[in-house]
Amino acid sequence: MTRATEQAGEDMTSTRPIPIVACLAGDGIGPEVMAEAGRVIDGASQLFGIRVRQVHLPFGGEAIDRYGEPFPSHVRAAVKASDAVLLGAVGGPRWDSAPRRPEEGLLGLRKELDAFANLRPVRHADIDLIVVRELTGGLYFGAKELSEDSASDTCTYTREQIERVARWAFRLARRRKGRVVSVDKANVLSTSKLWRRVVTELQQSEFEEITLHHELVDSFAMNLATKPQAYDVILTENLFGDILSDLAAAVGGGLGLAPSASLGKEAPGIFEPVHGSAPDIAGQGEANPIAMILSVAMMFTYGLGRRDIGRAITAAVDEVMSQGYATADQVSGGRAYATWEVGQAVCEALSHHSSGGGEFAANPYREVIARG
Numbered sequence: 001m002t003r004a005t006e007q008a009g010e011d012m013t014s015t016r017p018i019p020i021v022a023c024l025a026g027d028g029i030g031p032e033v034m035a036e037a038g039r040v041i042d043g044a045s046q047l048f049g050i051r052v053r054q055v056h057l058p059f060g061g062e063a064i065d066r067y068g069e070p071f072p073s074h075v076r077a078a079v080k081a082s083d084a085v086l087l088g089a090v091g092g093p094r095w096d097s098a099p100r101r102p103e104e105g106l107l108g109l110r111k112e113l114d115a116f117a118n119l120r121p122v123r124h125a126d127i128d129l130i131v132v133r134e135l136t137g138g139l140y141f142g143a144k145e146l147s148e149d150s151a152s153d154t155c156t157y158t159r160e161q162i163e164r165v166a167r168w169a170f171r172l173a174r175r176r177k178g179r180v181v182s183v184d185k186a187n188v189l190s191t192s193k194l195w196r197r198v199v200t201e202l203q204q205s206e207f208e209e210i211t212l213h214h215e216l217v218d219s220f221a222m223n224l225a226t227k228p229q230a231y232d233v234i235l236t237e238n239l240f241g242d243i244l245s246d247l248a249a250a251v252g253g254g255l256g257l258a259p260s261a262s263l264g265k266e267a268p269g270i271f272e273p274v275h276g277s278a279p280d281i282a283g284q285g286e287a288n289p290i291a292m293i294l295s296v297a298m299m300f301t302y303g304l305g306r307r308d309i310g311r312a313i314t315a316a317v318d319e320v321m322s323q324g325y326a327t328a329d330q331v332s333g334g335r336a337y338a339t340w341e342v343g344q345a346v347c348e349a350l351s352h353h354s355s356g357g358g359e360f361a362a363n364p365y366r367e368v369i370a371r372g
Contacts, residue, residue, distance in 0.1 A: 018051045019304050022082035022268070024059035024075075024109075027102060028277025029287035030088025036289035036343030037086060037296050043347040044300070044309050047354040052304075055082065059109075060090030060102035070105030076112060079268065084303035085109070086296065087272035092279040110135055115262035115270050116161065117168040119298070120245040122228070122252035129231045130176070131248055132169040133241025135262055137161045138191070140238050157191045157237065162198040168263070169235035170207040176232055179211045183220045183236040183244065195237060220244070225251060249274055256288030256329045259295035261302050271299040285338040288327040293317055293346055316349035 021041070025034040038054055045052050057075045064070050070090070079085055087109075090102040109115075118133040134157075142154030166182075173180045182199045184192035196214055203212040215223070217240045224231065224244065228251045236244060249258035258274035273291030281287060294317060301310030321330075325345045328336040337345075 016083065018053050019083040020053045020055055020081070021299070022079045022085045023054050023056045023088075024079075024085065025056065025062070025088040026059050026090040026277065027061040027092050028089050028279040028282040029275075030060075030090070030277055032282070032285070032287045032339050033273065033289045033292035034086070034088040036339060036346075037292045039343055039347055040293050040296050040313060040350070043350050044296075044313060044354075047312075047350055048306070048309055050306075050309075054086075059087070060105050061092055061095045063105065064095060064098060064100055064102060069100055070102050071108040071112075076108075079109065080112070082268045084268045084299050085113070085270045086299060087270055088292070089273070089275065089277035091277045092282075094279075107140070109270060110262060111141070113262075113268060113270065114264040116265075117165050117263045118241065118245070119168070119172075119261045119263065119302070120248065120258065120274065121298075122248045122258065124252040124257070126229045127252050129228060129234060129248065129252075130172060131234045131236070131241060131245040132165060132172065133245055134161065134165040134237050135241075136238075138238035140242075155189070155191050155239075157194060159194070159198050162195055163202055164265075166199050166202050166235060167206075169233050170203065170210050173207075173210045173233045178209065179232040180213075181220070181231060181234055182212065182214050183217050183234060183240055184214065185217050185240075186214070187216060191237070199235065217244070221247060224248060228252065246274065254329060256291055256327065257294070258291050259293075259298055261295070261298040263302060267303060269299070269303045271295040271303060285340065286328050286336070287339045288329050289339050289343045289346075290317060290321070290327075293343070312350060312353040313346070315353040316346050319349045319352065320345045 023034055025031040041052050041054060055078060057078055058066050059075060060070050063072055063075065090106055095102055114136060116134060116136045118135040120131040122129050137157050139153045139155045142156050145152045169180050184195045186192040186196045203210060221244065224247055228248065249255050255275040260272055260274055262270040273295050275291055278287060293313065297310040297313035300306040324334060325337050325342050327339060327342060
């Protein structure tokens with residue numbers, strides 16, 4: 001890698017003196033968990049002596065109600081001008097029959113930012129894995145046809161699309177246990193045959209020190225459900241990743257604990273909890289804010305170049321959960337804490353983990369995007 005390329009990578013993730021975070025609370029429980037995310041950002045900023053500007057913008061169903069579309073042009077412009085995007089949740093039954101769906105905004109956001117690499121870490125008991133899902137290709141973005149009697153969805157992948165997300169997986173593996181499993185359906189699908197060939201060639205040419213093996217998606221799903229602790233970095237395409245990352249979250253404590261980051265070649269990245277909008281519990285103070293708070297940790301790590309703050313937030317969450325602070329979805333027989341109580345506990349625990357210094361040079365986002 002040339003020095004010019006290294007510098008280019010650094011410039012892509014350098015933020016302004018006061019970084020701007022576009023906060024898209026969205027629908028259902030989105031505003032409730034976003035409120036706790038904001039408290040954690042404020043608390044971490046005070047403890048580490050930095051400033052972060054949070055800009056709140058309508059998105060999803062809320063934006064449809066106000067502007068007639070889920071991702072209005074002024075929100076689009078503000079998002080592109082930000083350093084990171086923090087997203088709550090979108091959707092709900094009230095928009096099921098509407099001309100525009102809130103979920104359209106989510107797909108539009110990913111496409112606008114070309115957020116092609118979706119990172120979904122799972123840490124629970126002896127499970128410590130991360131799913132790397134390709135996010136802007138495959139069936140979800142291919143040509144579609146629907147008639148009264150037939151329908152089709154086109155799945156297409158290019159070498160470039162596969163290589164750039166595979167680099168994320170291999171570089172993350174370098175920081176972890178050095179193992180990648182690539183999941184496909186190469187015994188049937190042409191796109192999977194290309195996927196397997198490209199991933200193998202990339203490993204052999206650039207990442208020989210990383211152990212790579214391939215699994216078919218059907219048998220892999222069974223293995224993930226029965227022995228998730230056997231895996232480190234899991235690489236897969238869009239549709240498979242959508243399903244497998246939820247399965248990984250389920251075996252790792254549930255969707256209420258599952259954060260994610262969706263990253264492109266340049267900032268801003270998108271940081272969001274995996275859970276949906278859960279309209280059945282919206283406004284009742286029962287929403288689990290942990291996935292949202294861990295998404296804030298990922299935002300500091302991958303989006304704002306402050307791995308030390310990301311680690312501190314993660315450690316604070318671990319401390320709070322070990323002390324039994326949990327919402328109803330994580331409680332069996334004990335007391336269920338309200339959304340704000342769990343958020344407050346994390347803010348208080350942060351002070352126990354704020355002694356580290358900045359680690360700008362260790363930001364893995366810079367290392368990966370320098371290669372595209």
